Amino acid sequence: MKILACADLHGRRERADKVRELVAHHRPDAVVLPGDITHTGRGTEALALLDELAGPVLAITGNMDPPAVARAIRDSRAKDPSDAPVEIKGVTFGGLGVPRCDVLVVHEPPRGTLDRVPSGAHIGSPAVRDYIEKRRPRVVLCGHVHECPGVVELGATTVVNCTMGDGRHAGAIVRLEGEKVQVELLAL
Numbered sequence: 571m572k573i574l575a576c577a578d579l580h581g582r583r584e585r586a587d588k589v590r591e592l593v594a595h596h597r598p599d600a601v602v603l604p605g606d607i608t609h610t611g612r613g614t615e616a617l618a619l620l621d622e623l624a625g626p627v628l629a630i631t632g633n634m635d636p637p638a639v640a641r642a643i644r645d646s647r648a649k650d651p652s653d654a655p656v657e658i659k660g661v662t663f664g665g666l667g668v669p670r671c672d673v674l675v676v677h678e679p680p681r682g683t684l685d686r687v688p689s690g691a692h693i694g695s696p697a698v699r700d701y702i703e704k705r706r707p708r709v710v711l712c713g714h715v716h717e718c719p720g721v722v723e724l725g726a727t728t729v730v731n732c733t734m735g736d737g738r739h740a741g742a743i744v745r746l747e748g749e750k751v752q753v754e755l756l757a758l
Contacts, residue, residue, distance in 0.1 A: 571659050574598040575732040576741030577677070577713020578606045580634060581613010585734050589741070592756065593623050596743055600625060600658050603648075604713050604732065605632025605677030608639055620646035626658050630665065632677040632714060651675050661746060666701055672746070674698075674707040674727075677714050684718040684731040702727050709744060709751055721753045728753060 574592055579585040593601060601623050607616050620627055620643060627648040631640050640650070649656045652665030652675070664671030678695040679685045680702055685694030693715060702710060702724055709728045716735030721728060721742070728751045732742040740756040 571600070571661050571746045572596065572598045573600050573602055573673070573711075573744040573746070574741060575602040575604065575711045575730060575744060576734055577604040577711075577731075578632070578716060578733045578735035579603070579613070579616045579619075580606050580609040580735065581616045582609075583613070583615060585740075586616040586619055588734070588758065589619055590623070592740060593625075598625065598743070600663075601627045602663070602673075602675055602711050602732075603627070603629040604675050604711050605630050606634045606713060606735075607632070608636070609634050611636045611638060614642075617642045617646070620648040626656075628656060628663055628675060630675055630677060664707075666697060670705055670707075672708045673744075674701065674710045676710065676712050679712045679715055679718070679731050680710065680724060680729060683722050683724050683729050684712070684720050685715045687715060687717055699724075702729075708746065711742075711744070719755060721755065734758075 629648045651663040653667035680699035681694040713733040719739040745752040
């Protein structure tokens with residue numbers, strides 16, 4: 571399975587256009603948008619991605635998305651895996667409200683992993699880290715911390731911060747082949 575994951579569009583037209591371009595080029599089996607699709611409700615044209623992209627689209631809200639974005643996701647053809655698992659080609663996607671999943675889709679990275687801001691503070695989520703340690707999903711797709719795009723192994727879990735927010739990266743391609751996980755960070 572090939573997944574295109576792009577977090578932190580923040581409603582920016584050029585980022586939404588880049589997602590469209592990446593979908594056309596890579597032809598993923600699923601597109602995952604792990605939050606901050608808009609920026610405090612501005613840039614709602616990015617929400618058009620929920621209905622117009624080819625193939626399955628999974629999307630969640632981030633800290634900069636108002637409640638209207640959750641409604642837009644619910645009213646679109648996209649699926650929100652936060653509280654109910656979504657299966658695509660035998661791979662289960664879920665959020666913190668799902669007891670077990672192959673791919674955990676969250677906005678914040680786990681505490682202490684791909685979560686350091688310029689002050690040196692770690693701002694990741696203890697709840698995400700706890701989920702990983704107890705339930706061991708194969709992959710975590712997250713964003714939120716623009717300064718830390720990257721890929722890190724946390725035990726048996728591959729954590730991917732697929733932020734577009736740093737101005738240099740355009741998300742990630744994640745390939746799941748059998749037990750193998752391959753990740754390619756994409757440049758703008």
